[in-house]
Amino acid sequence: MQLHTVQAGETLTAIGGEYGVSPGLIARVNGLEPPFALAVGQSLLILKPRILHTVRSGETLYSVAGQYAIEPLQLLRNNPNLEGRAALFPGQVLVIAWEDTPDTRLEINGYAEPDVQESVLRTILPYSTFLAPFTYGVSKTGGLVPLQDETLLRWANQYSVTPWLHLSTLTEDGTFSNERAAVVLATAESRASLADAAIGTALEKGYGGIDVDFEFIFPEQAEAYANFVALLRRRANALGLEVVVALAPKTSADQAGVLYQGHNYRLLGEAANAVLLMTYEWGYTYGPPMAVAPIDAVKRVLDYAVTEIPPEKIFMGFPNYAYDWTLPFVTGESRATSISNPEAVALAVRMGAEIQFDEKAQTPYFHYTDDRGMVHEVWFEDPRSCLAKFDLAASYGFRGLGFWNYMRPFPACFSLLNVRFLL
Numbered sequence: 001m002q003l004h005t006v007q008a009g010e011t012l013t014a015i016g017g018e019y020g021v022s023p024g025l026i027a028r029v030n031g032l033e034p035p036f037a038l039a040v041g042q043s044l045l046i047l048k049p050r051i052l053h054t055v056r057s058g059e060t061l062y063s064v065a066g067q068y069a070i071e072p073l074q075l076l077r078n079n080p081n082l083e084g085r086a087a088l089f090p091g092q093v094l095v096i097a098w099e100d101t102p103d104t105r106l107e108i109n110g111y112a113e114p115d116v117q118e119s120v121l122r123t124i125l126p127y128s129t130f131l132a133p134f135t136y137g138v139s140k141t142g143g144l145v146p147l148q149d150e151t152l153l154r155w156a157n158q159y160s161v162t163p164w165l166h167l168s169t170l171t172e173d174g175t176f177s178n179e180r181a182a183v184v185l186a187t188a189e190s191r192a193s194l195a196d197a198a199i200g201t202a203l204e205k206g207y208g209g210i211d212v213d214f215e216f217i218f219p220e221q222a223e224a225y226a227n228f229v230a231l232l233r234r235r236a237n238a239l240g241l242e243v244v245v246a247l248a249p250k251t252s253a254d255q256a257g258v259l260y261q262g263h264n265y266r267l268l269g270e271a272a273n274a275v276l277l278m279t280y281e282w283g284y285t286y287g288p289p290m291a292v293a294p295i296d297a298v299k300r301v302l303d304y305a306v307t308e309i310p311p312e313k314i315f316m317g318f319p320n321y322a323y324d325w326t327l328p329f330v331t332g333e334s335r336a337t338s339i340s341n342p343e344a345v346a347l348a349v350r351m352g353a354e355i356q357f358d359e360k361a362q363t364p365y366f367h368y369t370d371d372r373g374m375v376h377e378v379w380f381e382d383p384r385s386c387l388a389k390f391d392l393a394a395s396y397g398f399r400g401l402g403f404w405n406y407m408r409p410f411p412a413c414f415s416l417l418n419v420r421f422l423l
Contacts, residue, residue: 217262
């Protein structure tokens with residue numbers, strides 16, 4: 001595995017020749033589309049195949065996988081051009097194995113809404129351990145608000161992915177409600193009622209766990225929240241379900257702020273089977289331009305988290321999105337546009353922008369001027385920033401990564417994940 005930073009005047013053909021890899025294979029791994037134009041400063045993942053197979057008439061994904069004693073899902077992971085589907089044609093060249101042989105196992109979770117594009121999710125599910133359909137809510141009276149999750153559950157089953165029931169206090173208008181959390185957490189009876197409703201639905205629909213995400217909890221209810229998660233875990237574990245809880249990215253136990261004070265890392269770490277650290281959104285819609293998940297800031301959260309929670313319980317959050325800000329940034333007025341990471345690179349190519357790399361944040365960014373003469377600043381993820389985050393998670397011995405979210409494609413990231421970890 002190598003990472004190549006595109007220089008002025010380079011083409012995909014020339015880069016392929018430099019590494020002895022076909023340009024088509026580089027394009028597949030990185031999700032590049034014709035005419036394969038590149039941006040100066042763009043990072044490309046370079047992988048070299050160790051074993052190739054040319055498909056013969058009558059062969060299927062399963063028969064080819066059987067010939068080489070590998071799982072069909074591994075064949076899908078090695079060949080992102082299959083787009084998560086089993087159809088093959090004679091003469092097609094498949095990668096059976098890459099030169100890179102990972103030895104560290106990591107579990108992968110991600111979130112998807114019911115309206116996710118099937119073509120996008122099918123390309124991602126082969127890399128996934130868990131899928132959390134987003135989201136079951138909490139009503140004003142503390143009851144469970146249902147989700148149309150049947151299609152997502154069917155797709156998860158097709159790829160042997162374990163689904164988690166995502167339970168949150170997200171309201172109909174898309175904001176997290178501390179008032180609804182307060183209703184649930186107010187009494188032992190209300191906590192037990194929601195726990196039983198969530199468990200009953202999870203068992204009925206074939207979920208393998210419950211992922212709890214209550215945000216902006218009132219500080220005085222922090223202990224009650226931990227008690228709710230502990231109760232949920234006891235009852236869920238007895239029925240074969242695990243319980244995961246999402247945590248705001250704190251750097252100390254007494255960190256001030258409405259997002260942080262209701263999340264007690266020690267209590268919630270003890271209460272749940274696992275936790276997701278939401279290590280993203282430093283750069284956010286209404287904030288100034290900056291990296292979404294700067295590695296130095298992420299590391300400060302991780303350093304604190306492992307003092308309160310065993311690392312083998314931790315999923316580190318990963319942002320599968322980018323932001324485009326119009327400058328100058330005006331507090332209270334400016335609003336960044338969320339785009340996919342491949343869209344960010346395509347934008348740099350289209351606008352002739354040179355991609356820069358912030359060494360401290362370990363994150364790429366660029367500037368461009370739109371057709372109205374307005375300057376923009378874009379921060380996104382690329383193979384360099386992905387590898388930095390993957391290496392960080394591995395260095396702590398974490399259980400896995402949690403992707404927010406699976407709504408957008410990111411072929412280079414998942415191709416890198418495939419050769420960096422045993423999935």
